[in-house]
Amino acid sequence: MKTILFSAKDRGSADYGWLKPNYYFSFSQYYNPSKIHFGLLRVLNDDFIMGGGMFPPHPHDNMEIVTIPLSGAVEHRDNTGGHGIIKAGDIQIMSAGSGIQHSEANASKTEPLALFQIWVFPKIKNITPRYDQRTFNVEDRNNQWQIVVSPREEDNSLWINQDARFGLANVSAGKSIEYQNAFTGNGVFLVVINGSVEINGTILNKRDALGISETDSFTINASEDAELLAIEVPMGI
Secondary structure, eight states, X not given: OEEEEEOGGGSEEOOOSSEEEEEXXXXXXXXXXXXXXXXXXXXXXXXXXXXXXXXXXXXXXXXXXXXXXXXXXXXXXXXXXXXXXXXXXXEEEEEOTTOEEEEEEESOSSSOEEEEXXXXXXXXXXXXXXXXXXXXXXXXXXXXXXXXXXXXXXXXXXXXXXXXXXXXXXXXXXXXXXXXXXXXXXXXXXXXXXXXXXXXXXXXXXTOEEEEESOSEEEEEESSOEEEEEXXXXXXX
């Protein structure tokens, strides 16, 4: 098993007043040649957006974009007619495909919004742009993986144009949970949203992440209550 540590304290960051992002990978004005991507995972931004904050309309193409609100709610609009309010417990996916323009705003004028925005390179380029969102029962991820994004019908999740899979789990202190790859040869980017865990001798705390490859399964031991995100992606690029 090969691992690469992405510690929370070493992430890139910026302060735009209304927006305070943290970058796991090179993005915008943050550049680190050793942190460009993990396999086909290109972007993972941990964004804090003040009440009333908004990303104005902007274009994307040929990227699978997943938004996971952690607190508050985000409002999405795009030029295909897609529109939705996505709150904590919801997941949004947008296939930018051949080209799409969208805006994202804090749905509240007063309350802050925290979210992960994640970009994955697509499997097939120039597909028709698409948008989808779903509300998931948070209790269904207690001490087990709740698959929220996957191309496999049996996962009963939001569809993604890639052999990639996103899972969320809330693991109680003292418990262990195993992750088993859906696709042989994929890697997993494991993020500790909250709490503390140990994987193969490495301790991860809040917002630390571990890139895991060259194995199709691994075990996570929770030293305290932990909220986890596993992003499984092909490693070739």
